[in-house]
Amino acid sequence: xxxxxxxxxxxxxxxxxxxxxxxxxxxxxxxxxxxxxxxxxxxxxxxxxxxxxxxxxxxxxxxxxxxxxxxxxxxxxxxxxxxxxxxxxxxxxxxxxxxxxxxxxxxxxxxxxxxxxxxxxxxxxxxxxxxxxxxxxxxxxxxxxxxxxxxxxxxxxxxxxxxxxxxxxxxxxxxxxxxxxxxxxxxxxxxxxxxxxxxxxxxxxxxxxxxxxxxxxxxxxxxxxxxxxxxxxxxxxxxxxxxxxxxxxxxxxxxxxxxxxxxxxxxxxxxxxxxxxxxxxxxxxxxxxxxxxxxxxxxx
Numbered sequence: 001x002x003x004x005x006x007x008x009x010x011x012x013x014x015x016x017x018x019x020x021x022x023x024x025x026x027x028x029x030x031x032x033x034x035x036x037x038x039x040x041x042x043x044x045x046x047x048x049x050x051x052x053x054x055x056x057x058x059x060x061x062x063x064x065x066x067x068x069x070x071x072x073x074x075x076x077x078x079x080x081x082x083x084x085x086x087x088x089x090x091x092x093x094x095x096x097x098x099x100x101x102x103x104x105x106x107x108x109x110x111x112x113x114x115x116x117x118x119x120x121x122x123x124x125x126x127x128x129x130x131x132x133x134x135x136x137x138x139x140x141x142x143x144x145x146x147x148x149x150x151x152x153x154x155x156x157x158x159x160x161x162x163x164x165x166x167x168x169x170x171x172x173x174x175x176x177x178x179x180x181x182x183x184x185x186x187x188x189x190x191x192x193x194x195x196x197x198x199x200x201x202x203x204x205x206x207x208x209x210x211x212x213x214x215x216x217x218x219x220x221x222x223x224x225x226x227x228x229x230x231x232x233x234x235x236x237x238x239x240x241x242x243x244x245x246x247x248x249x250x251x252x253x254x255x256x257x258x259x260x261x262x263x264x265x266x267x268x269x270x271x272x273x274x275x276x277x278x279x280x281x282x283x284x285x286x287x288x289x290x291x292x293x294x295x296x297x298x299x300x
Contacts, residue, residue, distance in 0.1 A: 002026050004064055005291030006073035008100055010036035011137030011160050011259065012201065013056045014287045015064060020295035023118050025220070025288070029063055031056035032256055036078035036138045036160050044084045053088075057096050066098060070294045073100040074286070076108050077138030077158065105154020108286060109134070109141040113150055115289030116197055119282050123225045131190070132197035133270050134285055135159060135263060142183060142274075146193035153186050159202065163262045173265060180269045187274060196276040199285040202263030203228065205252060206236045207281045215253040220283035229278045230271050237264045 002017045013033050017026040033052040035045060079085040079102050089100045103111075112134045120126040134141040137160035143152040157179040166175030205215075207223045210232060240248055241261060248257045271279060 001295075002069050003291045003294035004066065004069050004071040005287040005289070005294070006060075006071065006098065006100070007285075007287035007290060008033075008035060008053065008073070008075040008079065009137055009286075010039075010076065010078040010139070010158055013053060013060070015060050016287045016291055017064060017069065018288060018291040018295065020292075023122060023292065023295075027063060028220075029060045031059065032253060034137075034160065035075075036081075038164070039078055039082060039138075040161065040164060043082065045078065045082045045088055050088060053092070054095070057092065057098070061096060066096065071098065072290050072294050073098050074103045074108075074111070074290055075100045076103060076286075077105075077136065077156070080104075081138070105139055105141065106152060108139070109143050109152035109154055110150075111289035111293065112141055112199065112286045113143050113145060113152065113289070114292055115284040115286060116199055116282050117145070118288065118292055119224055119284035120197075125225055125280070127195070129193045130195040130197050130280075131193050131274060132199065132282075133274070135198075135200045135202055135266055135270070137161070137259075140266075140270075142186060144190045144193065146191065151190060153183075155182050157182065159259050159263045159266065162266065163259055172262060176262075176265050176269050180266070180273055183270075183273055192275055196271065196274055196279040197282050198228075198267065198271075198279040199282045202260055202267055203279070203281045204283050205260055206233055206264060206267075209236055209240060209251045214250045215256075216250075223281055224283045226281045227278055228281055230268055230276075233264050233268050233271075237261070237268075240264075 001020050004017045007014045013031050015029040035049050128145045131144045136158045138158040140155045166172040204223050252260045
């Protein structure tokens with residue numbers, strides 16, 4: 001039986017159908033919608049973002065049978081902050097029959113951890129002696145799984161937020177350093193585990209790029225379980241931004257390369273703050289955890 005999980009993030013709409021027996025993906029969908037674009041200035045989800053979200057959901061409806069399958073839909077930081085989020089979610093409910101729930105940062109971390117743990121089991125790499133980060137558009141979750149009860153915290157910085165706040169390269173690097181100082185007390189409060197897991201779009205895009213795989217040819221099976229070092233992210237940064245825009249977008253996706261630029265710099269900084277020189281890349285995250293929660297595995 002397939003279960004569908006939908007994740008409307010600050011930057012991206014991601015949908016997946018999971019087979020409960022195999023715990024593997026049946027089909028998936030992803031679209032950049034920039035939900036949180038200009039949110040800091042206006043306090044609202046923009047007309048352009050609303051259009052992007054609805055167009056993406058119409059396309060997703062052609063791929064997934066939302067009426068015949070159990071569906072769980074969540075949305076995160078941008079909708080948590082926007083003053084018009086309730087009205088937008090009501091319109092989505094009326095047009096698509098999809099009930100998006102605004103979840104807290106803690107809930108986001110729990111679902112993401114569940115998705116990552118499942119992916120590690122599928123890869124035969126399961127071991128809870130790890131910490132992980134999920135770098136989103138509007139927030140970043142850091143989770144320590146190396147204890148009987150996982151410890152997690154959501155921080156109010158992400159790729160889209162930082163890109164809009166610090167829009168020049170020099171200011172961007174200093175801004176990232178400033179934003180990442182928020183995590184110091186949380187990190188210092190935990191013993192360092194054996195491994196670091198990195199999920200979300202930037203680590204997976206960099207991993208694909210270093211394999212010569214472009215955005216349209218992306219295959220999560222070639223990505224999850226791969227190991228990248230901090231130097232790999234630095235190398236990818238130099239190589240990507242030596243390309244012209246059209247070639248760069250072939251690897252990053254249309255209108256996505258500036259966000260990947262910010263994302264790479266954040267990942268390099270996060271790895272340093274967390275004390276790791278290498279990380280395991282896992283493609284699965286929030287949407288997979290949401291879908292798996294419907295499979296009655298004793299989660300939320």
